[in-house]
Amino acid sequence: MKFTKLAALLLFVSVVSAQSKEGYWDNVRSTNETLGISSGKRKSIKTADFPEGTTEIVYRISLLDDNQKLSSSLVSVLKAIPDPTGISQGSAGAIFLLSTITGSDKCKYAVFTNEKDALEYEKSGVLKNACIVQDNPVNKEAKLLSANSKCLAARTKNLWFVFESTNWVMNEKVVLEVVPWIDYKLSSGWNTDTKKEVVSLCKSLDVTSSVAKKDLFCGVFLDMITEAYSYKDFKSLIQQERAKVVESFSEKALIKTGETKALVVSAKNEALQLFTKGKKQEAINLLQNTLDKNNSGVAADYNLLGRFYLLTRQFDKAMEVFSIAQQKDAANLAVKLNLAHTYLFKNEFSKAKEIYKQYKNQNISANVSWVQQTKADFQEFEKNGLNNSRFKRVLNIIE
Structure with a gap:
């Protein structure tokens, strides 16, 4: 019995302390907003900007009564889940995503990748181009959105959530939490297209x-640039700085090859x-x-x-x-x-x-x-x- 408890404790500690070499949950650039929605009305909210390298996001929706507070934030819960696979595969960590405290109210919601469609739905109730539609009223929900989902496929920098109150008598309180997963490699801004820019520069x-x-030479030159700079920083170099960097790395690449x-x-x-x-x-x-x-x-x-x-x-x-x-x-x-x-x-x-x-x-x-x-x-x-x-x-x- 003691052995079982010890093993369980060690397993829990390993899950909590686990970290991924591929990326991290960005708790600094997350969204944590509380909305008051008038009875029977709709209200929209824009997420914080998703950082460069965002490949997945987790969002959690919780409806609370007036005197209720969340027992723990989504950010703190995700500390126990080292990477998105812990959610997509339905591991033990995913059990704790949903808030343990919720009120009796429920709401519907839709998610959009642009502000125009979100505002139109908020004002008129006309649904156009929503990437997620939840027509069944819920009082809590948590989901992982991956890079191949409709919501993130276009490398959008924000999402717009529109909530619709189903309480026709009282106002509702909705808490929206959104936490992005940042891929270390992609966070530098280097992808196939941006790398091709450097290769073209090398060939010129x-x-x-x-x-x-x-x-081979341009491949080594590319590696040196991408290791030393993020794409944004490299593009921000003034002409004289860039010329000096290119000359230095081209010489080093020639020596290495x-x-x-x-x-x-x-x-x-x-x-x-x-x-x-x-x-x-x-x-x-x-x-x-x-x-x-x-x-x-x-x-x-x-x-x-x-x-x-x-x-x-x-x-x-x-x-x-x-x-x-x-x-x-x-x-x-x-x-x-x-x-x-x-x-x-x-x-x-x-x-x-x-x-x-x-x-x-x-x-x-x-x-x-x-x-x-x-x-x-x-x-x-x-x-x-x-x-x-x-x-x-x-x-x-x-x-």
Whole structure:
């Protein structure tokens, strides 16, 4: 006998203290209203706003006599029921949903998803588009409404209850309690549609065009955004904040998916555009910082950075970067030609001459010879104010 009592006590404690990892009953944004209804009349009431992530609601209706009070609120009763399945499956917790104290009065009621239909019913008694109609007078009632019910299917933010008194002599007192169940994941505001917005944003990024596994990259990017922000907070970011967040998470996603080369490619393209527009130092800083943070830069990436330094008369830095490029690819003739140019501008002509002469009969690429590229480079240098009296001498050596 003692064992039975102890087991029952432990069971009760486990039910009361149980908590769900999937969601919670929101006792802060619940509805608890007492209405006075004149005899034979109807009266409507709007629930509190249902929070983001509401997937079910429980409502309880209790009619009380003048001196009666509820023994316990619906919120306190639901503490013993860890999740909506405890109600929908008719578990022990559901027995206690109904109020143990009720009066002798009864009422009819209907539930609506919009105010217009509710007010029309309140004034004229014409029922239109009600999601619940209780035509049999009751003095107490409790129900669970799930996401697939008519009342919640349209993701409504409120419900309107309209009560009709069946007491033709005295006024009635109706207590309405509504408690929403909040799904942790959905409360963030992220659903299929909102997630698609982030995926579209990811696919529109310049860096994504250089990524090999685009779906994987955008999937990781999506996870990072949804873990860090609710949908509402993400949408509330001002343009500058959002740009910073997107840049940060795209870089992290590239690293996590092993696509850091795409980051370098994107930075290189952007740096070229900046340099062409005359924002030369900005271009240099962007490419230099990107290469410093990533180990995936190849000879061509460092060759471009060295070229930027060369065209802005930063010859020592150019030499340093071209040397790194040569370590990445010792056979890259574009790098070797830029090294020769740098020696020329540093007035180390003998070193420059040796390189110019050594490769004069080779091609930089399939369609461009060493001589052709040298002439094109000298023209670009002169266009950028980089003149050197030994240009003609070099051309005489290689032609």
